[in-house]
Amino acid sequence: MAESNNAIISTAKLTKVFRDFWLREKVTAVADLDLEIRTREVFGLLGPNGSGKSTTLKMILGLLFPTRGRISVMGKRPTDVRIKSRIGFLPEESYLYPFLNAHETLDYYGRLFHQPRRERLRRTGMLLEMVGLTSVAYRRIGEYSKGMQRRIGLAQSLINDPDLLILDEPTSGMDPVGTSQFKELIRTLALRGKTVLLSSHLLADVEDVCDRVCILYGGRQRALGSIDDLLAQQEFTQIKTRRLTPQMLVQIRRLLENAGQDILEVTTPRDKLEALFLRIVDEAQRQRLATGGAVATGQLAEFLREGTAGGRQLIEQLVAGAREEALPAAGAPVTASPARPRTEVLEELVTAAEEPGPEAPVPPVVPAGGTGTVDRAVLDELTDNGPEEG
Amino acid sequence: MRGIWAVARYTFSQCLRMKVAVLFILILAMSLAVMALGDDPHKTLADRIRVFLSYSTSLTGFLLSVVTVVLAVSVVSSDVQGKQIFTVVTKPLPRWQYIVGRWLGVVMLGGILLAGSGAAIFTVAQNMRGGEALNANDRRAVETEIFTARNKVSPDPIDAKLDALVAQQIARLKEQNRYDEAIQAFVARNGGDIERARQDQAEQLRRDLAEKLQSAGPGGGLSWEFSGVRVAGGDITGSGEVKEVDPNGFAIAVRAPPKLIGHLVYTGPVIINGVDGQVIAVAPDAFAVSFTREDMGKPRLSNLEPGKKVDITIPPNIQITYKATAAQEPSDGTLHSAWAIFNLARRLQFWQSRSDSANLPATLTVSARLVDNGSLTVEYLNMNVPNEQTDFSTSVTILNKDISLLYRVGSFEWNFVRGNLLILVQLMFLAALGVMAGSFLSFPVGLLLCMVLMLFSFFTGFLLEAVTLGATPTGGVDPLTVIGHYAMKGITFLLPDFESTSPAESLVGGLNIAWGTLTAVWAQTGLIRTAMLLLVACLIFHKRELARVQV
Numbered sequence: 005m006a007e008s009n010n011a012i013i014s015t016a017k018l019t020k021v022f023r024d025f026w027l028r029e030k031v032t033a034v035a036d037l038d039l040e041i042r043t044r045e046v047f048g049l050l051g052p053n054g055s056g057k058s059t060t061l062k063m064i065l066g067l068l069f070p071t072r073g074r075i076s077v078m079g080k081r082p083t084d085v086r087i088k089s090r091i092g093f094l095p096e097e098s099y100l101y102p103f104l105n106a107h108e109t110l111d112y113y114g115r116l117f118h119q120p121r122r123e124r125l126r127r128t129g130m131l132l133e134m135v136g137l138t139s140v141a142y143r144r145i146g147e148y149s150k151g152m153q154r155r156i157g158l159a160q161s162l163i164n165d166p167d168l169l170i171l172d173e174p175t176s177g178m179d180p181v182g183t184s185q186f187k188e189l190i191r192t193l194a195l196r197g198k199t200v201l202l203s204s205h206l207l208a209d210v211e212d213v214c215d216r217v218c219i220l221y222g223g224r225q226r227a228l229g230s231i232d233d234l235l236a237q238q239e240f241t242q243i244k245t246r247r248l249t250p251q252m253l254v255q256i257r258r259l260l261e262n263a264g265q266d267i268l269e270v271t272t273p274r275d276k277l278e279a280l281f282l283r284i285v286d287e288a289q290r291q292r293l294a295t296g297g298a299v300a301t302g303q304l305a306e307f308l309r310e311g312t313a314g315g316r317q318l319i320e321q322l323v324a325g326a327r328e329e330a331l332p333a334a335g336a337p338v339t340a341s342p343a344r345p346r347t348e349v350l351e352e353l354v355t356a357a358e359e360p361g362p363e364a365p366v367p368p369v370v371p372a373g374g375t376g377t378v379d380r381a382v383l384d385e386l387t388d389n390g391p392e393e394g
Numbered sequence: 395m396r397g398i399w400a401v402a403r404y405t406f407s408q409c410l411r412m413k414v415a416v417l418f419i420l421i422l423a424m425s426l427a428v429m430a431l432g433d434d435p436h437k438t439l440a441d442r443i444r445v446f447l448s449y450s451t452s453l454t455g456f457l458l459s460v461v462t463v464v465l466a467v468s469v470v471s472s473d474v475q476g477k478q479i480f481t482v483v484t485k486p487l488p489r490w491q492y493i494v495g496r497w498l499g500v501v502m503l504g505g506i507l508l509a510g511s512g513a514a515i516f517t518v519a520q521n522m523r524g525g526e527a528l529n530a531n532d533r534r535a536v537e538t539e540i541f542t543a544r545n546k547v548s549p550d551p552i553d554a555k556l557d558a559l560v561a562q563q564i565a566r567l568k569e570q571n572r573y574d575e576a577i578q579a580f581v582a583r584n585g586g587d588i589e590r591a592r593q594d595q596a597e598q599l600r601r602d603l604a605e606k607l608q609s610a611g612p613g614g615g616l617s618w619e620f621s622g623v624r625v626a627g628g629d630i631t632g633s634g635e636v637k638e639v640d641p642n643g644f645a646i647a648v649r650a651p652p653k654l655i656g657h658l659v660y661t662g663p664v665i666i667n668g669v670d671g672q673v674i675a676v677a678p679d680a681f682a683v684s685f686t687r688e689d690m691g692k693p694r695l696s697n698l699e700p701g702k703k704v705d706i707t708i709p710p711n712i713q714i715t716y717k718a719t720a721a722q723e724p725s726d727g728t729l730h731s732a733w734a735i736f737n738l739a740r741r742l743q744f745w746q747s748r749s750d751s752a753n754l755p756a757t758l759t760v761s762a763r764l765v766d767n768g769s770l771t772v773e774y775l776n777m778n779v780p781n782e783q784t785d786f787s788t789s790v791t792i793l794n795k796d797i798s799l800l801y802r803v804g805s806f807e808w809n810f811v812r813g814n815l816l817i818l819v820q821l822m823f824l825a826a827l828g829v830m831a832g833s834f835l836s837f838p839v840g841l842l843l844c845m846v847l848m849l850f851s852f853f854t855g856f857l858l859e860a861v862t863l864g865a866t867p868t869g870g871v872d873p874l875t876v877i878g879h880y881a882m883k884g885i886t887f888l889l890p891d892f893e894s895t896s897p898a899e900s901l902v903g904g905l906n907i908a909w910g911t912l913t914a915v916w917a918q919t920g921l922i923r924t925a926m927l928l929l930v931a932c933l934i935f936h937k938r939e940l941a942r943v944q945v
Contacts, residue, residue, distance in 0.1 A: 017853035067941035090484040097478040103411040115400035160481060192844050232857070 006315035012168055012199045013041040013064055018058030020059050020223075033059040034223045036073070041201055043144040043167075046194045048210040051220035057203035058096060060220070061172050064201070065093055078168070089117060092166030096173040106137050106156050109145060110163055117164045118358070131159035150177040158186065165307055169193060171202040172211035175209050181285050187213050189261030211235070239266070247272070397491040398498060402481075405499020409465050415507060415611060418461050422511055424452050439527045440535035443519060443903045447540070449514045451898040458504055458511075459892075462821045463848060466500045466828020470935075475836065479940050490932035499926060504821040508541060512814045516807075523916065527652065530676040537656025538711060538759060543804035543906040549618035549772075549794055552607055559603045561594060608794060609721075610776040612787040618814045620770040622800045625762040628710040628802045630657045636682050636702045645674060645684040646698060655681055657708045661744065662761040665707035667694040678891040695870040714772060716797040720752045722788040727752055730777040737766040742835060747777070762801060770799065803906050810909040813897030819920040820892055824848060826927035833931040834938060848894045854891040858882050888926075890919040 018037040022030045028160060036057040041047045049057045062068040066082035087184050100109055114124035132138045136153035140148070154177045161169060169190075175183040190200050190213045210217060211231060217374055219227040227234060241301055248256070253313055311336045409415065429449055433442055470493070473479040483489060523541055527533035610616045617828065618659060634650030646655045648666065656682050658673050665671070669692055671683035685695060698704065712881040719727050729752045735744040742764055750756040764770060827847060832841035849891045860878075895915050900907050 062941045066940050067480060067481075067483070085486050085488050088484060091484065093484040094479065095480045097477070099480050101408065101478055103406070103408055108404075112400065113406050113481070113485060115403075116397060116482070116487050118396050118486070157481075164485075188651070309821065 010042045010044075011040045012077075013039065013075070013077050013201065015039045015060075015064075015073060015075050018060070018063065018070055018075060019072040020063060020068060021071040030225050034063070034220075034327065035224075037225055038221075039218060039225075039228075041199065043143045043199050044194065044197050046190060046200040046213050048217040049201070049212035049220060050210055050217050051203075052203065052205060056223035057205075057220060058172055061170055061201070061203055061225075065091075065170060090167040091166060092161035092164060092169045094157050094161040094169075094171045094174055096176065098153040099159060100145050100153065103144060105142045106159075107131060107141045110159055111157060113160045113163050118161075119328065127163055127305070127307055130307055131162060134305040134308075135159045151179050151182055154178050155182060158189075162305070162308060162374070167198060169198060169200045171200065173204055173206075174202055175204065175206055184282055193231075196308070202251070244273075244313060259339050260326040278313045311368070395491075397487040397555060399489070401492055401495025402498035404809050405469055405496050406502050409500060411504045412465070412468075414461055414465060417455055418507055419510075421457060422450075422454065422514075426450060426514070426895075438535065438829050439522070439525055439530055440540060442525075443522050443536060443540055446522060447515070447519055448902045450812065452517070452896070454508070454511045454515065455820065455896065455898070458508055458707045458817065458821055459848060461498060461507070462504045463844045464495065464830045464841060465503065465843055466830040467835075468827050468828075468837055469500060470832030471837040471840055472834065472930075473519060474832075474940060477941075483811070483940060485733060487523040487906040489935045493829055493833065493932045493935050497825050497931075500817050500825040500828070501542065501818075501822050504825065505818055508817055508821065512810070514790055516810055521931055523653075527539060527656075527701070530655065530658075531654040531698060533652050533665065533678060534658070534676075534759060535627045535656075535757070537653055538713065538802070539904045540902070542802050542904040543806060543809035544800040544904050545624075545906050545908075547620050547623055547799045547801075549799075551796060552604065552794060555607065556600055556604055558812045559607075562601070563599055569876055570922040572724055579815055605791070607791050609791040609927060610774065611789040612776055612779040614772040614776050614789070616771045616776075616792055617798060618774075618794075619773065622766060623712070623764055623765045623768050623770055623799060623801060624868065625710050625712065625801045628762075630708040630710075632705055632706050634706050636698050636699060636700050636704055639698055641690065643684070644687055645682055645685040646695070647682045648706065649673075649680045652691065654706060654708070655679065659711050659712065659759045659761060661746075662711065662759075663763060665709070665710050666704050667698075668705070668707075669695055695828075708898050711759050712762045712765065712799055712801040712922065713757045714760070714797065715755055716758070716792050717755045718750060718752065719733055719791045719793075719796075720778070720788045721791070723785075723790065724752055724778070724786055729788075731773040731790075731867050732777055733758055734773040734775070735760055735764050736771055737764045739766050740764075765801075770788055770797075772797075772941075800860040800905070806904070809904075811899060812909070812912050813901050815912055816895050816897045816915060819916050820890070820895070823890055823924050823927070824920050826924040826931070830931035830934070833935045850885055851889045851892045853893060854886050855893045858886060888923070890915075890923060896920075 008111040015037050018034055021032050021034065024030045037056075037060060039060075040065070049060060059068060063070050064077060064082055064339050075082050078082075078090065097285075101112075104112065107128060110128040111124055114127060118282050119127070129138075135153055135158060137152060138157070140152070143218050145153060154174075158174070161171070162345065175186055178186060187209060190202070194200060194213075194215075200213075202210070202214070208254075216228070216230045217234065218225055253270065260267060281339055420763045429446060430439075433446075435442075437445075468728065481490060523536060527536060545664050563823065564573060567576065577588060577591050577595060580595055581588060584591070584594070586594075595683065607614070632651065632654040633649040634654065636646055636648045638647040646666070655676065655678070657885055658676050660673055662673050663670060664673050664681070664683050666683055666685075669685060669689050671689070673681055674684045675682040689695065714733075718731065720729055728749045730747070730749050732747050737743070740763065742761075744760045744764055746758065748756070748758065774792065778790065780787050824844070827843050830839070831843050835843065887923070897907060899905070
């Protein structure tokens, strides 16, 4: 197995074949999977249902044994108990004991990590605060909603401040607030140098947080690489600026025509529904409106912020910086642009914008319906050409 | 080990919250209430207490066994089924610690329920003990046959005597040249070979002679030797109040608590203010003691007067229990007998005429002073002979297995504790069995397996007897019986015999559960068998995949 020095998980020809009672081969869930997950990265396993994501995670955790191939987690076998103290795991559903309350649950898992009583209490309190379950900490988990169970499931996976966090469908069942906070948490943990391995079929979530992804289908690896590499459309350039007048758009079109380019799409970006939702909930929470559900502070538990890399202040600065980069400001367009803009074109655009041209009639700008939903009429008008001419 | 304790603690909480404990308490309380309602006040107090102890102890043992098995199978299999195991074994907890922790948690709950129900049973029994006895014999039975811990000694075996008699009989037949003739006749009648016929003939002869040795014709007698009787201390002490003094008859009457009077034996010894006397009468609340003229004149007795307090010491007693079977049923159901017990070294003797119900167990209580250096000779005289009143006569059989000698070696309280420790070891084994089944089977299948094995354990004796190896009438052996016999032998090696270690019979009969017996059961079942099951469970759990395919 070719294993680089900073690989925290590596698999070589990992295969899992499930057999029936008579040991006949029933299905190959994972086939010849070669993975190398590096320390300090957020790695996503993507794939449709039944693609082998969960099976791979379970083999990494030692819950399933490979039929062929090898797995190394922190240089040891997955069943080695010594590595478990550095791993946090959130299963696809929060399989917790319904007869325990949230406080007892975290206390129990804290005990399994041999944490002293005082430390257990401290971490339990912080995690409950972090996932917004302090007010319902003494209610039995069996009485929790699915989303609340996910939250307590997340809390249990963090009780040991793990170096490697393995998350199986982490945002399944979570409301947008929880999902947003969850993604924020992953980013923060990554900044703290933690490794996160998550599986999901919610592509937007993965795209938001992962450094690298592996796409599985039928148990086989179909694509592997960084998000930027996989998603960048190198043949296009996207420019984001304040709203332009119709005259300015005409000027831009002319400018581009002179440069031998054409505008393919002009849209007014829309806010993401997630951002709108989060603003409304945030406002309600500020007004302290009553709710029987989870009320998360959104603040990371203190012990998760206590890092070794530069101390708390640095971490918070990093987190704040990451927040600005990662989360869209209220009302701002959300269109990630991985491709670097060409500066000379930008300069010309700015100059042209200051000198509006009155001549050409300017078509109305329609809001974008999302990627690939382009109003051809607008483009046609911009280019003064019908579709047949362009 | 902290992992084991963490799992055990939460298993305990889980089991409590499954409301199984509440259900157990409810069923036990309801059963005790039903028993109380069905209590017959016309029965002797001893019988009522025996019934209570028997049912409550057996019921507690059985219910707790079922509860333990259900919980033990459930806690492991439901974790796998419900996938909670994912979040547990991905923590730094070795799988064997999870298994042991689960087992320990179930045992902890079983132990606490056992302690609670034991305390309740003990309290109710003590409360019943304070009730009113029908008569002095009833009170004595309560105090000396139930609320005590006695050793049981069987009479010296008659095997050697029988062997000698059989050999003598065969030699006599051979001398008369009738032996071969008898064997030929046996072969002609039953088939088979000569050697087999010799064996069968000898066995038949042995059975006939054994019956003769254990039967007494009208006016005839039987005799038993008991050895190894080690009555150590065990004086019962207390105080009473002088009721009456008869200076001329050299006797005093003393009023005393029923618990003390229960230990007195008619004509047995009693020590009043340190002076030896003999019991001459026993009533439910008082007794009379006679002294020698010389002792009566001692200052410790001479100044006694009604109302004065006296110290009472009752030396230990022994009991002889027996069951006499009549060849012919007496019309009034009563058999008459005379019993004699001697201690020639001490010049003591006990003689008593008795009338007991035929074919039912009876008890004769005598002073332990009759034991002579660990030995005792008991003689029986069959008094069922025709006389002026009746023409009825019968021979009486008292088999060696139907007569035994009992003597007090400890208190009921500690015996009760040991009895409960026997139940606890039973629960430990069953919890291990349940955890083992749950480690690789689903709940219903695991429970079924455990219930079957539990029933085997409860009825081991019966099942072994059912497949005892024996010759068919033609002298052959049924191969199915052989297979069954050795299969049962194997099972009984692996499974404990709950029937023989059940404390109910001992507690009801006031029989001592020796620390040695308890230690042996704990070693065999609590340590070896339980550890083996846990080891198997740990191995299975270590080797198995805990997740399922979902593709």
